[in-house]
Amino acid sequence: MVTGSTSGGSAGSAKNRIIDMLKADHKKVKKAFKDFEKLDSQEDAEGCEALVQQTCAELEVHAELEEQVFYPAAREAMKEDDLIEEAEVEHMTAKVLIQQLKQMSLDDEKFAATFKVLGEYINHHVKEEEGEMFPKARKEVDTAALGKKLAARKAQLMEEMAREGDGAKQRRAPAPRATSGTARDRRA
Numbered sequence: 001m002v003t004g005s006t007s008g009g010s011a012g013s014a015k016n017r018i019i020d021m022l023k024a025d026h027k028k029v030k031k032a033f034k035d036f037e038k039l040d041s042q043e044d045a046e047g048c049e050a051l052v053q054q055t056c057a058e059l060e061v062h063a064e065l066e067e068q069v070f071y072p073a074a075r076e077a078m079k080e081d082d083l084i085e086e087a088e089v090e091h092m093t094a095k096v097l098i099q100q101l102k103q104m105s106l107d108d109e110k111f112a113a114t115f116k117v118l119g120e121y122i123n124h125h126v127k128e129e130e131g132e133m134f135p136k137a138r139k140e141v142d143t144a145a146l147g148k149k150l151a152a153r154k155a156q157l158m159e160e161m162a163r164e165g166d167g168a169k170q171r172r173a174p175a176p177r178a179t180s181g182t183a184r185d186r187r188a
Contacts, residue, residue, distance in 0.1 A: 017147035018144075018146045019143060021150060022134070022150075023134070025058065025062045026129070029055055029059055029062070030119075030126065033055070033115075033119030036055075036112075036115060036119070041106055041111075041112065048106055052101060052106075056101055056102065057161055057165075059122065060098060065154055067088065070146065071088065073146050074136075074140075078141065083136075084133070086128070090124070090128075094125070097118040098118065100114055101115060
């Protein structure tokens with residue numbers, strides 16, 4: 001068992017911080033999948049597309065946090081390789097669906113179905129993590145120290161994603177048109 005060095009009344013809340021952060025991510029994406037079901041892609045194509053892009057981005061960050069920070073600590077402390085290996089396989093499958101969604105457009109006949117399947121997959125994954133892995137982690141992992149590391153890594157990933165998103169927007173922006181009166185045209 002890995003133990004934390006926190007003491008006193010705040011130890012319990014600090015110890016649960018990482019689990020609470022991961023659960024908050026779960027809650028947010030579960031809501032996004034429900035919200036998608038309520039949207040009409042014909043009436044609000046931009047809203048649907050934005051929701052899918054945002055949800056996929058959040059899932060990518062969340063998966064990376066779990067894979068880089070939480071799962072290694074949980075594997076070491078809990079000695080529960082089966083739970084963690086299953087979660088990692090679920091992440092791989094979710095990533096495949098996310099990549100498919102990134103290559104589709106909203107008018108693709110399988111777009112909504114792919115996002116729905118991703119949602120079902122994520123709901124299953126969340127149920128197992130919150131029902132099996134997190135309760136064990138609360139007892140055996142130094143989640144207080146891990147929470148700080150997770151929060152810092154999440155901020156870094158979100159910043160990287162924002163920069164990538166800005167770069168993608170710039171790449172999609174139309175190039176400025178050349179005018180016929182440029183110096184280059186006059187030299188030709």
